[in-house]
Amino acid sequence: MDFSNNILETIGNTPLVKLNKIVAEIDALVLAKVETFNPGNSVKDRMAVKMIEDAEADGRLKPGGTIIEGTSGNTGMGLALVAIVKGYKLICVISDKQSKEKMDILRAVGAKVVVCPTDVEPTDPRSYYSVSKRLAEETPNSWYVNQYDNMSNSLAHYEQTGPEIWKQTDGKITHFVVGVGTGGTISGVGKYLKEKNPNIKIWGIDTYGSVFKKYHETGIFDENEIYSYITEGIGEDILPKNVDFSLIDGFTKVTDKDAAVYTRKIALEEAIFVGNSAGACIKGLLQLKEHFKPDDVVVVLFHDSGSRYVGKMFNDDWMRERGFLEENVTKAEDVIKDHIDKELIVVRTEELVSHAIERMRKYKISQIPVVDINGFVGSVDETDLFRSYVADKNVAEKPIKDVMGKPFPIVKLGTPIEEVSKLFTKENDAVLVDLGNGHHHIITKYDIIGSIK
Known part of the structure; x- marks a missing residue:
């Protein structure tokens, strides 16, 4: 019989x-190391096991203890698998920008x-770095993993991921391309190769808003x-100890939009359903295409x-709310097509x-057309109402x-978006x-801005 004693034995390979199709313009063999095949569906399973086993070995993690870690989600999943198998409790501190899934x-x-705000300094007591450390200090029999500075992270990839890639390419690999967060993957694999x-x-693939490339x-x-x-x-706003910059030949930065767009392209063009960092890696790979020759073997890691x-x-x-969806917006109808069935909120002369204010609050809108029995005769917006209130508290x-104020201009569905845009003024x-x-x-104006690509 061929079976594993527990789920942890299925990690790797x-x-x-x-x-x-997605790399057709690159003159090299491009291979993806698809880490979603790990039981926790990410590359982080590898280092989660290694960090826990090393902590057990030197006494930092004791039987029945609580594991505490700040994570973007994937390390937490890897730690959770190990915690279940080995009988530990787990507290994951995560930033509010991470997906609900x-x-x-x-x-x-x-x-x-435990969810923490994203837009704070790492040293802020509300940051997920600070909260993780505080919880570790307050929780009896606990161990703070600290994947950023825990060198077992990169060691896992030196011992496992690097050798796998070398063996699978028969030593013919010429380039390794990977997103950099904690730095464990790029440093461990890079050192071995x-x-x-x-x-x-x-x-290394970096993102705008991160310090790595510069x-x-x-x-x-x-x-x-x-x-x-x-x-x-x-990307990071700190310099983790696991990032060994001496092993990295260069970085390229990828925008949020490109990362999101290429994440979807991978699924549609390669039938590989992978995450956001994979999209960033593919766009980064295309930005680096002049570095690759026909005989090269390029390995990109899908996290x-x-x-x-x-x-x-x-x-x-x-995607549409952030202007990431690649749609051709040319006419007025293109701007409203996804919410065209919504009722138009109006107020009567x-x-x-107070009724208009109540409607603005209820529907979270800033402008309302004014009507009477003959049709549209005026408009109100929150700025005008605020000014009126300042001048007269009884307004x-x-x-x-x-x-x-004056009624809003009216256009037809087929009006070019350029003509619609010209109708927006200070008034x-x-x-x-x-x-x-x-x-x-x-x-x-928000709708117009949202349609800008």
Whole structure:
């Protein structure tokens, strides 16, 4: 009989898969190391086992203890598998930019999930770094993993992932391309491969809002480069000890939009359903194409599964809200097509200002057309109402006709978007679209901005 004693024994030996259509413009053999085949569906399973086993060996983690870690989700999943098999409790501290799927999965495998804000400094007591450390200090019989500075992280990839790639390519690999977050994967794999062949090039994929690329090139930790970004699993606002910059030949940065778009392309063009960092890696690979020759063997690592991003990169509404969906917006109808069935909220001339304010709050809108029995006769927006209130605290009890402005311009469904855009001025914040049969829809500045690619 051929079986594993537990799920942890199935970690590793993930397949190497040739990429075709999505890398057609690259003159080299491009192979993807698909880490979603691990039981926790990510590359992090490898280092989760290694970090726990090393902590057990030197007494940092004791029987029945609580494992505490700040994670973007995947390390937490790997730790959860080990915790279940070995009988530990687990607390995962995660930032609020991570997908809901990641949080739900962690809870499903028994982890307690603590969510922290993304847009704070690492030293802020609310950051997921700080909260992780505090919980470790407050929780009896606990161990703080600290995957960023825990060198068992990169050691796992030196001992496992690197040798697998070398063996699977029969030593013919010339380039390794991977997203960099904690640095464990690129440093561990890079160290092993360069020991085998110093000519192998190691390329890191970074994201805008992260410090890695500039620090590698200049030695300067530039805090001005740090800002919030959407891409998950790569980039940092700190310098983890696991990132060995001496092993890395270069970085390229990928935008949030490109990472998201290429994540979807991988699924559609290669039938490989993987996560956000894989999209960043493929776009980064294409940005580096001049470095590859026809005889080269390029290995790119796909970190995790697309199942963790179903509510984000694989959701049309989420993509559209951020201007990531590659749609051709040329006419007024293109801007409103996804919410064309929504009822137009209006207010009547004899209604009170308080009614308009209540409607704005209820529907979370800023502009409302004003109507009477003859049709559209005016408009109100939150800025005008605020100014009116400042001038007269009793304005809420006045009729709308006393404070309304000019009616919004009306255009037809087929009006070019350029003409619609010209109707927005300092005095006018919305345009109405005539749908026919007496029905209308509203376009705001926000809608126009959202359609910009």
